[in-house]
Amino acid sequence: MNPYSSSPPPGTWMERVSLARAACAALASQPDDAGLAEKVATMAADPKWEVRLVIAEALPTFPDSLFRVLSITLANDHNFYVAKTATKSADRRAPVSGLEAATPGKIQLAFNRFAAQHGQAAASAAAQFAGLVVERHMSRAAHDIKNILTQFNFNDDDFRSTTAAQKKNAQRYQRGRSYLMNLMTMMIHYAEPPVINRTSENLADMVTEAYSSAVSQIEGAGNSVANIRFESRLHSEATAFVSHFHMTMVLTNLIKNGLEAHAISPTESRAGSVTVTSEIQGDRLSVEVADEGGGLSPLELSRLREFIPGSSSKRGAGSSSGSGYGLPICHRYVILHNGELTLQSAEGRGTTIRFWIPRN
Template sequence: MSTYGRQDVTDLLTKLQANPEAIEWRERRELARSLSDLLRDGKQTDDDLHLVAVLADDPKWEVRREISELLTLLPDDDFTHAAAKLSEDTNNFVRKAAERALDRRRKGQRAAKHRRHGIQEVAAEFDEMERLHGTLAAKMARRISERLYDVSVGACVHNLRGVLTPIKTSTTKLLSELDGGLDAERASKHLTRIDEKVAFLERLLDDMRTYSQPIPHERRREKLNDLVRDAMSIAVENLRDKGYETSVLKLPVDVPHDITLEAARHQIVVAVTNVAKNAIESLVVDEGRLRAGTVSICAKLVGDRIELAVEDDGDGMSAEDLEEIREFVPGQTTKKQEGTGFGLPTAKKYIEAHGGEMGIDSRDGEGTCVTIILPTEQTECES
């Protein structure tokens, strides 16, 4: 506990049980705030929980609101009792804080249930593989999955260290300069760097979440031209939001209006957007500037399958980088890339969930072409 020791809690609890106003209300509010530190560590005692209950009945609404803010840290039984009381409090600030805590608790429970369900599904799939193909095949599949997990986590840790190291460096420099008088220009430089890295961290977490989302089974008949144009618009807008002038780009789209497919619209738009963003970013010269170039998207129908190509005349990739990219490991980036490393793996995952395929070819200094093959109809297995 940051302010009060264990004996302090016991002594204060005894006083407050005898007289709710035995200590000044501002000290009671500080006591409520300090309780959150101990509850967050998971080392609470019965005295801590009894003190929460006492402060939930405090005469001052400012104290009750602090208890409302820490409700999500309580064990289930204590949470239910305190939340029921505070969500019906006479003070609006207390009620709103309690309602927010209830909402956070429900979201946390849903997320935990989803994680448990996901783990159970994976275990069931390994059991089914063992039943159909034998113990050896199931063991090999498990080892491959574990290896892919290790590589993916390693790539993400590498990305996170690349973010946290400069943040730590800039923070350390800011702190060291405080004593000697902080220069506004240098402070601005450090804070800008921290802000940029935090923004990247947010993108990384968003991309990790997108990659891990389950693919919906529902499919609807969609016009491919609409999906592609939506994706291109999103990709271009993303660059404009970053301050790039996109008028130097040629962005031809040649997708016949009569090509349709059964698809989960959002996933296909995300997949094509990610590929288009990579293509446009290959034309980045330096921060805030694109060189003149072309990113084209064309499609044709070959039997019952669609062939979609996204091609750029950007910098291209070396054979070594191309080999690495073709592994489609989430979080893995090349030296030329400045993204999170989840764009193409997410696209490939979404395309394959539709029974399709995705490949990539590139020549250093000439450009890159990503080819997407999609069926026009979804089989029962694919959907």
């Protein structure tokens, strides 16, 4: 039963979104609090899909009893984005071969136990080996899936003799195929360490190229960035020896994330800005990408800082929720350039990602 069926919920929908995020974060740290669980369950029936989306995103952190009820309810939500997000959340929580899916927290716990028994060095070596094995299988699987998907494609000629319903289904298939192709490509980028061929590159040129690519991808998905101001305040001597392809890919992903952080619906973005700045710090170049989007909750931020595929910085209000590979790939590419990447965010105040790389 919808608790709001007889009277409207209190506060504006944006206030209720903030309350929902706070309640989910509190429940994650206090899973035995029955009052909090009841409050979250009530919010899951909010008439605004943005509020229900917050609950859907937090599903994996809920106690078992609440998760079982809300995962089914929200996966069948009439709003596509809520249902899609709830399904993804349920998949992350779903049992695998009788065991719970290995979330980043469980991975860290297993590592700590192994280290306590065998020592930190042995645990680190085992983790590195396990990672290489997983990445090799990931790469092979992604290549195989891409090879299969490549054989199935449509062009305009295929639509000429079809009914409207068949054409609609084919277009839906094409969108799904494009998503899978992109996901497989991201998996390959993550799983296959690239060869970094460095050349002297100008940061301003790479930022211009990255912004153009990010806007093209967003507008290609039917969204607009007209309300978002983009600024680049770069040091006049901001150059570094980097791989042009890989560093431009990092910048494209970070700028695209910043632009999409302003999304408030599948086709609309709130006004705001994305700013890229740089600073020369001795023999290294520091780059910062800051947005004025919705920011991240402490729980979301802690997960993203692990740089493990699966945690997305996108809340799902835009054209699509993220693959969960973008930021880990950026982190990996920066590390391969002997640099570091850090992430700061405050809910309602935006996100700032900084990375530095050696100039020489």
